[in-house]
Amino acid sequence: MLDVAANDEAQRHDDIEAVARLRDREAFGRLFRFYAPRVKAYLRRIGAGDDVAEDLAQEVMASVWHRAAQFDRSKASLSTWVYTIARNKRIDSLRREKRPEHEPFDPDADSAEAPRGDRIVEAEKVRAEVQRAIGELPREQAELLRIFYFDEKTHSVIADELGLPLGTVKSRLRLALSKLRVTLGGLAE
Amino acid sequence: MTDSPALDDLLLAHAAGKLDEPVALLVATHLALNRPSRQRYQRYEAVGGMLLEELEPCEMDASALTATLARVERGPNVNGAIGAARTVHGGRPRRWPAPLCHYVPDSLDELRWQGFGGAAEAEVLPEHHGYRTRLIRVRAGRAVPAHTHEGEELTLVLEGSFRDASGHYRRGDIEIADASIDHQPVADPGQDCICLAVTNAPLRLTGPIGRLLNPFVRI
Numbered sequence: 001m002l003d004v005a006a007n008d009e010a011q012r013h014d015d016i017e018a019v020a021r022l023r024d025r026e027a028f029g030r031l032f033r034f035y036a037p038r039v040k041a042y043l044r045r046i047g048a049g050d051d052v053a054e055d056l057a058q059e060v061m062a063s064v065w066h067r068a069a070q071f072d073r074s075k076a077s078l079s080t081w082v083y084t085i086a087r088n089k090r091i092d093s094l095r096r097e098k099r100p101e102h103e104p105f106d107p108d109a110d111s112a113e114a115p116r117g118d119r120i121v122e123a124e125k126v127r128a129e130v131q132r133a134i135g136e137l138p139r140e141q142a143e144l145l146r147i148f149y150f151d152e153k154t155h156s157v158i159a160d161e162l163g164l165p166l167g168t169v170k171s172r173l174r175l176a177l178s179k180l181r182v183t184l185g186g187l188a189e
Numbered sequence: 190m191t192d193s194p195a196l197d198d199l200l201l202a203h204a205a206g207k208l209d210e211p212v213a214l215l216v217a218t219h220l221a222l223n224r225p226s227r228q229r230y231q232r233y234e235a236v237g238g239m240l241l242e243e244l245e246p247c248e249m250d251a252s253a254l255t256a257t258l259a260r261v262e263r264g265p266n267v268n269g270a271i272g273a274a275r276t277v278h279g280g281r282p283r284r285w286p287a288p289l290c291h292y293v294p295d296s297l298d299e300l301r302w303q304g305f306g307g308a309a310e311a312e313v314l315p316e317h318h319g320y321r322t323r324l325i326r327v328r329a330g331r332a333v334p335a336h337t338h339e340g341e342e343l344t345l346v347l348e349g350s351f352r353d354a355s356g357h358y359r360r361g362d363i364e365i366a367d368a369s370i371d372h373q374p375v376a377d378p379g380q381d382c383i384c385l386a387v388t389n390a391p392l393r394l395t396g397p398i399g400r401l402l403n404p405f406v407r408i
Contacts, residue, residue, distance in 0.1 A: 079241055
């Protein structure tokens with residue numbers, strides 16, 4: 001099961017490279033079939049109607065095509081990269097705000113950079129770590145994490161929908177986030 | 190402050206796209222200057238990627254792929270994210286990191302400064318959802334007059350360094366101060382201290398919107 005997932009991920013990395021270098025439409029089609037319905041689901045969850053979500057999902061996928069050459073697997077997994085494009089599209093289109101993006105600026109940003117091969121290994125490690133961290137969360141905490149990332153709802157609306165007191169929602173989410181922090185960053189609470 | 194749950198909340202909320210633009214600007218500029226935060230932030234974005242993968246897919250139109258390829262033919266759309274920055278400006282390195290360089294000119298003379306004591310402030314963004322976004326300049330060795338806040342204040346050090354009762358802050362550090370803190374920041378001698386400060390107004394605090402982690406987090 002895990003191996004299959006890893007193979008899919010490897011296939012998608014090959015596909016995005018083929019889109020970047022060869023403008024390969026078949027490879028893009030495979031990426032489209034995987035990502036477009038998920039990006040649409042993301043936008044639907046945020047509150048976009050079906051037409052708007054469909055339109056924006058197509059726009060996100062068009063950005064994936066145009067920016068394919070900028071994807072750098074030594075920095076993030078493909079899903080992470082697509083997520084950031086979808087998130088920024090949401091802020092831009094649905095919230096009508098700008099999204100300030102950082103670029104490393106500190107003196108050690110370049111000099112401390114590890115060789116590319118090492119960074120790819122590191123990026124894959126991050127992916128595995130994150131997958132494990134999410135997998136280890138109890139079901140109801142994982143659901144709240146999805147709500148935090150994917151919903152624009154206020155927490156009192158979420159509490160109503162889940163039929164839970166507001167305080168419970170807040171403390172559960174805080175617990176989920178701090179667990180995630182500890183697993184991911186080793187940051188003590 | 191470079192390692193605290195409050196800072197972590199901000200990184201997480203930025204990765205989830207929940208911060209309003211003024212706070213996002215401050216956090217993104219912090220990320221440009223702070224490598225450990227960048228590494229942590231990378232993981233929070235990876236959480237978003239993993240959750241996206243696991244979402245129950247939502248069916249696209251039958252013609253969606255064809256329509257998207259037709260869109261592609263029409264060329265790229267201007268996208269809303271800003272940050273792709275020139276790091277060199279007129280042959281010189283830029284004074285401010287991206288994304289701040291898109292908001293603040295290299296030369297401080299181009300801003301409208303209002304003085305108070307050894308310090309002066311200039312607006313960076315017009316008031317936005319109750320947020321005030323300012324550059325603050327404190328002369329080397331001088332103090333900002335003692336003050337409390339009506340709301341919370343995030344202060345990011347851009348140049349120089351300062352000290353107050355809560356600690357010592359250097360380039361790239363964020364101080365997170367709430368209304369209960371009565372502080373008098375003092376710039377270290379030798380260099381003027383320049384900070385980006387984002388304050389939220391009382392309106393934001395008492396509004397109907399519930400809040401969860403940090404008052405700056407959009408929920």
